[in-house]
Amino acid sequence: MKVVRASKAGFCFGVKRAVKLSEEASKKKGPVHTLGPVVHNPQAIERLEHMSVKEINEIREARRGTVIIRAHGIPPEDYKVLESKGIEIVDATCPFVKKAQDYARMLHDEGYAIVIIGEKDHPEVRGIKGHAKEATVIETPEEAERLQMCGKMGVVVQTTQEQAVVGKIIPILFNKTKELRVFNTICSATGERQEAVKGFAGKVDVIVVVGGRNSGNTRRLAQIAGRIAPTYHIETARELKKEWFRGAKTVGVAAGASTPDFVIDEVVKRLESY
Ligand code: SF4
DSSP states (O other): OEEEEOSSOSOOHHHHHHHHHHHHHTTSSSOEEEESOSSSOHHHHHHHHHTTEEEESSGGGOOSSEEEEOTTOOOHHHHHHHHHTTOEEEEOOOHHHHHHHHHHHHHHHTTOEEEEESOTTOHHHHHHHHHHSSOEEEOSHHHHHTSOOEEEEEEEEOTTOOHHHHHHHHHHHHTTEEEEEEEOOOOHHHHHHHHHHHTTTTTOSEEEEESOTTOHHHHHHHHHHHTTSOEEEESSGGGOOGGGGTTOSEEEEEEOTTOOHHHHHHHHHHHHHO
């Protein structure tokens, strides 16, 4: 069985940067915490835990020492809470996410009703919403249809959304307002990984998508892959089952922007041994 690795797979710029900043922060005095997982990948987290970088889930759990803000960013109120506790902040918010936050703030200041295209409960979206002060979050064209008419509407997009879906939502929003201002804040890393998966069409019999089940961009890759060929979303090589590949001549391996190289390498190695 031939194994083909997607031309773009694994850690993106923002995640690499967040992991590097976390590794550097691990050398600081006092407790070092990340607010939520610094990367949506259990194997990468395990590695950081060995360096004494521990995860906390709630801002109130941070009492002293250093807190690392992950690539998804946080709302402005959370910075204030950390500062008021005298905690040192290592800000690993991805510059692409910062851009979306800045646009949201600017649109709010200019009086636009803000729509965020993204997953309602995703931390990145919660952060952007905080910077927007007030915003409606939608994820599908159906939700866009249900929006009320408004005078002027400003749109920002969760960095990991799929371009094609956003392309369906925007014309609907156009009919909901007299003035529409859209910032396409989808980051290139996401698009590149999605295009790499689409490149598998007609070339592979099965696709394996590697990455955390809690990773939004990996889940979306798996959705896209599922439209192309039978797809299995796994976190590690241990989950692979030989019977998935019965009769397959070629298997494509893709990975989300939060998947470390060593995890992808293990999957490729195991598949090559079949
Ligand atoms: S996927 Fe894009 S926005 Fe998200 S961390 Fe990576 S580079 Fe930054």
